[in-house]
Amino acid sequence: MPKVNLAYIGCGGIAGAHFNGLKELHEKGYRDFTIVACCDLVQSRAEAMATRFEEVLGTKPAVYKDYREMLAKETAIDAVTIYTTHENHHQIAMDAMSAGKQVSTEKPLGLTLRAGRLMMDHAKKTDKLLHVAENYRMAPAERAVSWAIKSGRIGTPRLLNWMDIGERKWYWQWRDHKEIASGGWTIDGGVHFSDLWQLHISDIKRVTAVSKTYDPIKYISYKSVEEFEEAKNSELPRYRPTRSLKSIDPNNLQEPVESNLEDTTSAILEFSNGVLGTWVVSRSAPGRVDRSCVLYGSEGALSWNEGILPREGQSGGLSWKEMIDTYLNSLKADEKEQLFPLGITATMAIEDKQFIDAILGRGAFEVDAWTGYKAMAIPMAVYESAAVGGPVEVQDVLDLKVETYQRELNKLIGI
Ligand SMILES: NC(=O)c1ccc[n+]([C@@H]2O[C@H](COP(=O)([O-])OP(=O)(O)OC[C@H]3O[C@@H](n4cnc5c(N)ncnc54)[C@H](O)[C@@H]3O)[C@@H](O)[C@H]2O)c1
Known part of the structure; x- marks a missing residue:
């Protein structure tokens, strides 16, 4: 072999x-x-x-x-x-x-x-x-979500509510720089979520979004001045591409670094099959974390982490774990081997x-590359919509007819 x-x-x-x-x-x-x-x-x-x-x-x-x-x-x-x-x-x-x-x-x-x-x-x-x-799509839970939706457990999908809200004050190295990361969590995590939505629900045809930068300053925390000196001289690109300070105040072992990314986006997603989505991402929202992600259908809802929630008074509910177990138990041996090889x-x-x-x-x-490209196109459509100040057709984004946000990045990498 x-x-x-x-x-x-x-x-x-x-x-x-x-x-x-x-x-x-x-x-x-x-x-x-x-x-x-x-x-x-x-x-x-x-x-x-x-x-x-x-x-x-x-x-x-x-x-x-x-x-x-x-x-x-x-x-x-x-x-x-x-x-x-x-x-x-x-x-x-x-x-x-x-x-x-x-x-x-x-x-x-x-x-x-x-x-x-x-x-x-x-x-x-x-x-x-x-x-x-x-x-992400290969996780048993996401395979189970696809199965639950496609087998009609919530009826016909209608409304997606995807909240990804919290606060991050710490500096995340290259991920805080647009010229290396493309954008903030909207693309870094969003590319996974957009792949899931397109797999579970349908393609997305139109995106309308707004983007904000509320807190551009992030912080690196050190335990001691020595640790700062060590990090500063390290071969590891801890600061790349900026080294903002040459020394650090021993009374405040926090190094501020400026990020040039958005930290908040709010988007309306119009899916090709009629589902309407609301997607809010923020890493500048202190005080309360909100990670509720729910797809509502004509007969009930599917909540990531809670499972299948039927209409009040009706049966058919499954907890998150029950949903995954029911799905896994429904697979034939050859299907299981194909999806989860060698167990x-x-x-x-x-x-x-x-x-x-x-x-x-x-x-x-x-x-394949096209699936990866389509996954990336939705976060990019959010940035493009925010940049042009109105709705964008995803097909135009896929066809490179809208590149207002990406133009600067393309220039930086010489394409
Ligand atoms: N699938 C996931 O869940 C997931 C999670 C985290 C990261 N990622 C992706 O993985 C990739 C790397 O992320 P990471 O978290 O490992 O970052 P990282 O900073 O930990 O590692 C990136 C490495 O690439 C090296 N590197 C950069 N340019 C290079 C070059 N030209 N030649 C050789 N080495 C080079 C850096 O020195 C660094 O060691 C990104 O595309 C990121 O989006 C995916």
Whole structure:
């Protein structure tokens, strides 16, 4: 059985989660892959990841700082997985495809939709696979939500109410910078939610939104002046791209950093099947967290975390856990094996296996580039609508006819 030779590009937080996925696959007997190289701008991260793989797989992947050098030297690589920050997904993917490699990239597909289009066009031109690591939909709970809606448990869906409201004062490194992250939580988390909505409900045809920045200053907290000095001189890009202070007041070990992102958006989503959605995201709302997410139908509601809630006085309710168990029990053995291979429910293991299997010619993966592109288009439509000050048609956003928000980002990455 041939093995797929993988190389990791980006060895930070999410790369560690994918490592856990591959480890679980390996431990459960899935051995159709090996890791030949790990690359990160921060050499110590690539080195640490290579050591972790050595402990599991028995051979140590080569370590690189520069992915282009890695692509040139490691000719045995079949596929790369891109776990870097958003601004370079497109360039790395296109370079890898030009070098003959299959590509899996973490969400979002690219910094902008134009970047995503370039990636998709290049995949077509080079005849390479382009997979998007979009994992939320693979969780048993989300599979159960799809099943519950599609089997009519709440009747015909009508109204989506998605509140994602709270406060974050702490600085989240690159995620607080538009030129690296594309936008705030509306895209970072929103790309997952938008994928779920389009999977569970339908495509979205129109978006009307407003965006605000209430609190642009975020804070890094230190336990001591020494910790500040250590962080300042560290190889890890803790501050990238800004290093706002040269020293810190020992009486107030908080370093303020300015974020150039929106922290609040409020959107109306008009789904193609008639469902009306309200989506509010804020990380500048102190005092009360609101994470209520409910889809109402003609016969009842589905609440994320509460389960299926029938009309008052009627039967058919299921708690969140009962809903998941009922769904899992309804699956035939072959369906279960396809959705949760080897009994695995960890979403990153599932998506990584789908990618490797597709390279080995064992069928298609679930989230292709177009699905990832569409997931990204809804948060982008929120930003575009806020930028133009009125409703935007999602088709126009998909077709790159509206790029008022994204123009500046495209310029920054030279596309
Ligand atoms: N699916 C999920 O649930 C989920 C969760 C978190 C992050 N993500 C995604 O994963 C990606 C990475 O996020 P993270 O949380 O791991 O960030 P991170 O900052 O922890 O790691 C990113 C790593 O990429 C490296 N890097 C950046 N540019 C590089 C380049 N040109 N060459 C080599 N290395 C480079 C950085 O040095 C860093 O180590 C993002 O696309 C993010 O949206 C997905």
